[in-house]
Amino acid sequence: MATPRPDTPSLAAEPPESGPEQARRLTGQPVGRLFVGLYVLAIVGVWVALLTPASVTLALRIADLDPAGKASSLALVTGVGAIFAMVSNPVFGRLSDLCTSRWGRRRPFMVGGVACGVVSLVVIGIAPSIPVVLLGWCLTQVALNAAVAALIAVLPDRVPEHRRGTVSGLMGMTNQVAQVAGTFLVQFTGTRGLGMFVVPAVIGLVLVLAFACYLKEVPKTRAELPRLSWASFPRSLWINPLRHRDFAWAFLSRFLVWVGKSLLLTYKTYFLMDHLGYSSARAAAVLGWTMLILGIGVVVASNVAGWLSDLVRRRKVFIIAASLLFGTGMVVIATSSTLTGFLVGVAIAGIGQGTYVGVDYALVASVLPDRETGAAKGMGVFNIANALPQTVAPAIAPLFLAIGGGHNYAALYLSAAGFAIVGAIVAQLIRGVR
Structure with a gap:
């Protein structure tokens, strides 16, 4: 076997290519101002769809249906919904990681999550009783948190380390911007009827669609992803705190x-x-x-x-x-x-x-x-x-x-x-x- 010359570069010595670097090479899409702007607006859109009912319109709807017991009914609906939110975020995040769709790993969950969120918010708007509101809100939490999980993952997927602070700073203000926007939207839509639920959700869908259409993703193959069975899927959600x-x-x-x-x-x-x-x-x-x-x-x-x-x-x-x-x-x-x-x-x-x-x-x-x-x-x-x-x-x-x-x-x-x-x-x- 020939001995390599001392000046021959070693492939093993090269620094590994990071996820964002690899994504840029494969897609040809840099993370510039337009990318960041559309990305942040998409996050604002999801929060507008979710936080407007969470902070204003859900309570109004429950008060219409159950004036005497509105406080306890609101506590029940929001409490159960919070459980669904906590579970759905990592679950749909994992499903997004394992996705081999031709549209990429993140886009199907971004768009699909917000689209399903629009439908579930319609359910709340037309609900005849508190149990139906509870069902609609749980579905809303699942759908919109699926979109959140996919959107937030774009940061480590695509944004280089040296720009993550700036992008994280913009992401950090999205909740506040969405809450203010939602308050003004309710003044525009009124406090009764479908409009106060549907208008914020549709705005969220439009903003997410704009980013999803701009975002370029290279689909993953089965060979590139971990192999999991449905039985082992719950265990795969665990992150060992002693190991990490x-x-x-x-x-x-x-x-x-x-x-x-x-x-x-x-x-x-x-x-x-x-x-x-x-x-x-x-x-x-x-x-x-x-x-x-x-x-x-x-x-x-x-x-x-x-x-x-x-x-x-x-x-x-x-x-x-x-x-x-x-x-x-x-x-x-x-x-x-x-x-x-x-x-x-x-x-x-x-x-x-x-x-x-x-x-x-x-x-x-x-x-x-x-x-x-x-x-x-x-x-x-x-x-x-x-x-x-x-x-x-x-x-x-x-x-x-x-x-x-x-x-x-x-x-x-x-x-x-x-x-x-x-x-x-x-x-x-x-x-x-x-």
Whole structure:
């Protein structure tokens, strides 16, 4: 056997081609401004379709059908729907990873998910009873979270590492933009009839279709993907936290900070009424300004943090700073006895939240297990850290409120600060990202 010359380049020594680099080579499609713009608008579209009913129109529909028991009916519908959302995200993410459609792995789930979401929202709009609303909302959560799973996976699939902070920053503001857009849409569609459900959903479908038509994907073959049976499919959703510690720490950090966020958002109205002594009408007026301040903080901070993290090529420091900022905002609220103090705390918390969401998708995309073949599953599992705190926060809040005889909002928001600070400590344990 001939001995290779010392100056002969070794193929084994070449750095492996990353997923985004390979996708660009195979599709010939760079990730430029048009790509990013359509991508972010598609995410906004899905959130408009999902968050408009979640925050406004679902409650209105339930109030029409069950005026006397609307509070308990809404809790039932949203609680069961949240379970379907948590399960469907990783499940459809995994199905997207394994898809061999001629249209690619992501596009069928993006378009199909939103199209099915339109139909399920029509079911809610024409529902004659609360059980039918429950069915429609569960189908909506499944369909639109299938689209979310496929869309979020485009970040690790296609966006190069050096641009992920900027794109993550844009993704971080999509929830706030969608909530504001949804509020204005309801004013346009009215608060009765099919329009308040169908119009946001159709807008979402149009925006997703625009991106899906632009996106170029090379179909995967069976030989390129893991072989799974239906029996082994549930087991394939598991990500071992001991084997993939960086992913586990990222998940836990997001979960802890989001528990604090859920405590703020869930109990802000009662804080104004019970702690500051506002009437329900006055509290409702103040909440409009509260959400505006929070939204501005999130939108500005997410974009600035994402851009800066690309510039300095650091992710972890922003996550740690964001967690501490959010915790500081919670401390300000906990110790405030005036509306000014409350709004200052909300502003600080908004900057912290925005900084966090501006970077965390970029961070987790770098520590995903099996990101070449399982990116959507991994991102879907990570998204459970968004949904689970919405169930955990209301369950644990009464424990803190009961300290000292009840209505102890100082203890509640100090605990929220504690969750955020522990989230910052946990983020320091991530080793695979700077």
